Amino acid sequence: MSDFFQFLVAGISLGSVYALICLGFVVIYRATGVINFAQGGLVVVGAYLTHQLVMRWSLPFVIGVPLAMIGVAAFGLLLERFVLRRMVGQPVFAIILITLGVLFVLEQICSVLWGYDVLMIGDPWGVRTVNVGGAAIRIADLWTIGAALSTLGVFFALFRRTTLGIAMRAGASDPEAALAHGISPRAIHGVAWAIAGAVATIAGVLVAAGPKGVDLTVSAVAFRAFPAMILGGLDSAEGAVAGGIIIGLVEVFTAAYLAPAAPWLGANFHVVMPYALMIAVLMVRPYGLFGTEEVRRV
Amino acid sequence: MSYPARILPSFFRNTRLTTEYRHDLVLWRSRPAQAGALLVVVAFAIAPFVVGTYWTTVLVYAGIAAIGAIGLNLLTGYTGQVSLGHAFFLGAGAYAASVFAGRWGWPFPFWLIAAAALGGLIGGVVGPFALRLRGNYLVIVTLGLVFIGQYVFENWDSVTGGLTGVAVRAPVALGTLDVGSLSLLGRRLSRTQGYYLFVWTAVLVLGLAAKNVTRSRPGRAIQAIRDRDLAAEVIGVSLVQYKVGAFAVSSGYAACAGAIYASFARYVSPLDFTLFLSIQYVAMIVVGGVGSILGSILGALFLTALPRLVESLAGRLPFVSQSGGDAGITVFTLNQAIFGLLIIAFLLFEPWGMVEIWRRIKRYFLAWPFSY
Numbered sequence: 001m002s003d004f005f006q007f008l009v010a011g012i013s014l015g016s017v018y019a020l021i022c023l024g025f026v027v028i029y030r031a032t033g034v035i036n037f038a039q040g041g042l043v044v045v046g047a048y049l050t051h052q053l054v055m056r057w058s059l060p061f062v063i064g065v066p067l068a069m070i071g072v073a074a075f076g077l078l079l080e081r082f083v084l085r086r087m088v089g090q091p092v093f094a095i096i097l098i099t100l101g102v103l104f105v106l107e108q109i110c111s112v113l114w115g116y117d118v119l120m121i122g123d124p125w126g127v128r129t130v131n132v133g134g135a136a137i138r139i140a141d142l143w144t145i146g147a148a149l150s151t152l153g154v155f156f157a158l159f160r161r162t163t164l165g166i167a168m169r170a171g172a173s174d175p176e177a178a179l180a181h182g183i184s185p186r187a188i189h190g191v192a193w194a195i196a197g198a199v200a201t202i203a204g205v206l207v208a209a210g211p212k213g214v215d216l217t218v219s220a221v222a223f224r225a226f227p228a229m230i231l232g233g234l235d236s237a238e239g240a241v242a243g244g245i246i247i248g249l250v251e252v253f254t255a256a257y258l259a260p261a262a263p264w265l266g267a268n269f270h271v272v273m274p275y276a277l278m279i280a281v282l283m284v285r286p287y288g289l290f291g292t293e294e295v296r297r298v
Numbered sequence: 299m300s301y302p303a304r305i306l307p308s309f310f311r312n313t314r315l316t317t318e319y320r321h322d323l324v325l326w327r328s329r330p331a332q333a334g335a336l337l338v339v340v341a342f343a344i345a346p347f348v349v350g351t352y353w354t355t356v357l358v359y360a361g362i363a364a365i366g367a368i369g370l371n372l373l374t375g376y377t378g379q380v381s382l383g384h385a386f387f388l389g390a391g392a393y394a395a396s397v398f399a400g401r402w403g404w405p406f407p408f409w410l411i412a413a414a415a416l417g418g419l420i421g422g423v424v425g426p427f428a429l430r431l432r433g434n435y436l437v438i439v440t441l442g443l444v445f446i447g448q449y450v451f452e453n454w455d456s457v458t459g460g461l462t463g464v465a466v467r468a469p470v471a472l473g474t475l476d477v478g479s480l481s482l483l484g485r486r487l488s489r490t491q492g493y494y495l496f497v498w499t500a501v502l503v504l505g506l507a508a509k510n511v512t513r514s515r516p517g518r519a520i521q522a523i524r525d526r527d528l529a530a531e532v533i534g535v536s537l538v539q540y541k542v543g544a545f546a547v548s549s550g551y552a553a554c555a556g557a558i559y560a561s562f563a564r565y566v567s568p569l570d571f572t573l574f575l576s577i578q579y580v581a582m583i584v585v586g587g588v589g590s591i592l593g594s595i596l597g598a599l600f601l602t603a604l605p606r607l608v609e610s611l612a613g614r615l616p617f618v619s620q621s622g623g624d625a626g627i628t629v630f631t632l633n634q635a636i637f638g639l640l641i642i643a644f645l646l647f648e649p650w651g652m653v654e655i656w657r658r659i660k661r662y663f664l665a666w667p668f669s670y
Contacts, residue, residue: 035434086646092433093380097584098645100577104638108631223441223573230438266453275442279427282439286430294432296528 002135007256008249013141015248016148020203021225022232022240023155024196030172030235031192034084037099039200040222041106046072046201047214048114051121061124065205069198076197077190085189107216118213125210144206151202152241155195159237164191172235224251224271227278233291242289247274323513339502346494354490356606357599361497362559364598367582368501368508368591369551374580375589376512377544378524379428383440384552384579386447389571391417391553392466392560393451393458399468399561406472410557417553418546425545429537432527444573451568463567466560470496493562500558501595504551509591511547520544521589581637585644587653596652604640605633 021039028036049071053064083102087095125143129136159165170178171188179185207221208214228247232239255270287293326332346354370384391413398409427439451458458464470477470493477492487495511517519540522530531537560566578601586597612618612629648654 029434035437083642083646090645090649091378092437093374093580093588094584094645094649096380096434096437097577097580098642100580101638101641101645104634105642108635108638111631112627223445226438226441230435234434266449268449268452272442272446272449275445279439279442282427282431282435286432286435288435 003256005132005135006137007252009135009137009141009145011249011252012245013138013144013248014252015228015245016145017203017206017221017244018225018228018248019241019244020148020151020199020206021222022229022244023152023237024199024203025225025229026232026235026237026240027192027199028196030237031168032080032084032088032189034087034095034099035234036196037096037222038079038102038106039196039225040219041103042072042076042197042200043204043207043222044110044214044216044219045075045106045204046197047121047204047208047218048110048119050201050205050208051114051119051214054122055120061122064122065201068205069201072197072201073194074197076193076195080190080193084193085186103219107219111216116215118215120213121205121208123210140210147202147206151199155199156237168192224274227274230278230288231274231281233288235292236288236290239288239290247277250274250277325509325513342498343495346491351488351490353606354494356603358490358493358497358562359559360599360602361494361501362555362562363579363582363602364501364595365497365504365558366552366555367579367586367594367598368505369548369555370579371583371586371589371591371594372508372511372520372551373544373548375583375587375593376517376524377520377541378527379541379544380433380437380580381440381545381548382437382573382576382580383424383443383447384548385571385573385575386443387417387421387549387552388556388559388575389447389451389566389568390420390549391556392566392570393464393556394553395468395557395560396464396466396566397457400464400466406470409468410470410554410561413557414550414554417556418550420553421549422542422546424549425542426538428541428545441573441576444571444576448568448572451571458568461568463565463569465565467564468557468561470558470561497558497562500554504554505591505595508551512591516540516543524589578637581641583651584649585640585651587651588649590651590653592656593651593653596656600652601637601640604636608633608636 021043024039024042025036028034028039046068049068050064053059053067054061057064059067079102083098084095087098125140128139130139130142131137159169167178167183168188168191170181171183171185175185178188203221204214204218207218225244225247228243229240230243231246232241232243250273251270254273258273259265259269281289321327326335345357349357366384366388369387370381373379373381394413394416395409398404398412399406404412424440424443428436431439452461454460477496478489480487480492480495512521519530519535520543522533522535523537523540523544527537556571559570563570582597582601583594584597585600586595587593609629612632618627618629618632644651
């Protein structure tokens, strides 16, 4: 039973990282209709930037991370301004491919600046555990869940309560009507990319903090978050959170229970399980659990 | 009469203006186009005897990539179904070849046909997803296909040899005629030269077949689906038939390319069929030209040769270090970055690809002296 509880917390912790990455996807998708395959690149840049600020320039962790967030947000803004803005109205594959191109360039910039070795970004939480009802829970997991939850809270408050958030929702639901009300779609697109960059940095820090460190493989976490995003529905922030948690739990429990029970499945089955689940769900609900159905006209 | 008639000598004259739809369907409309096509074929035929073993090898891989890219262009460029799952079908074809030819000992045309058919079959099973899912959702599902394929290739040890890979013996030999040891005019060809001739003949045949598909009824149907699938359905195009058909044909091409790849490389491992390969194929058709068979071939040639070109030039660049590991610019870094930048640059500045540059040149001379 205590094992189960441990896995549950680990799953939710992994799921909240996925939820954060998905939130980045959803923000950009809702505002601009782009699936950002370069999100993993932003995650990796955020983690490396934190390493630069915290380890090399010895800033305290609590200052380094916000600075890195600002840096990546500014970078997202530039990316939108100089690359993605020119692609408005282009077909889906062109936009997907250009974000993939951005991902390649980003990864190589990182490798040129920081090399291929695993770099530490600081270990604010250590390897300590707390004992909850006989189960040893890692403090780092609790911090991950807490940080993700508070980010999501800030995010939802922003979208529900502030003028900017309401403007973004208006721009997403009806760009022309929003334009008529004086909401600049360009500003909205820029802000969406900046938010995605900031959120990606938090995700990158949560992935890389502690003993794991950051190297280029961190960007792969975004590819593992895709099923979560699709499961929740591309354009739903609530869906991103739900999808993230579900996929995180599925991954951890598959690794913990299914793999030992069915050794013929081989190694790494927990990596493809989210994709299998996603395909199964899409067959029943083609727009994910919370996504809005696209209205099609002839 | 076409107006350049008096200005150009008769050989260069565009002999037919397109006044009817069937004129648009002609493959090589004017005599210069026919002569040009012949010239290209001749140039390709003598290339392996001129460029040396290294570049012949590169061209063999480019030809294999061209077959796969033609398949992807049929699906993405003509039917409008974006797929990141091409690597999976290439892998399926490669492993099918290793089993059919290497293990079961089937003779040449049969293992290739069977591998292509198997790929087509798997494509036909995946196809129905495209009926239910559209746009971005379909992209992610085909992305999932690559990861699931990766998992299967790594874990189905008895067929794929797992992570260590498997040695493939799939000779392209018809009776006494073995592509691995051809002789021409009393001269023995190397294995690479033999494969070169075989692969590019296959590109020619499969390219023309694909071109003919696009010029005929199914071709018009899939292009209608690409432009507006709902409207196509309303005017009587069966989405089930053509979407699934497009997936099957495209995966068949991919599996065929994978099988030839396995036969030439003689060794395949799961690392050959990662997501990066899928991205490369999508990049090929974008750089070459979306919705163009010629574009697929151009893109495959360009993107296969480019890393080799960069490699051979990198030694002369002072800022590129030859060894990997530490920070700094390596050949690998340079290649990946150039690949990414190339995709971005083409999409931003030449979204219809290299073939559009060619068309523009052609238009300039056709309209001469009134070109501007």
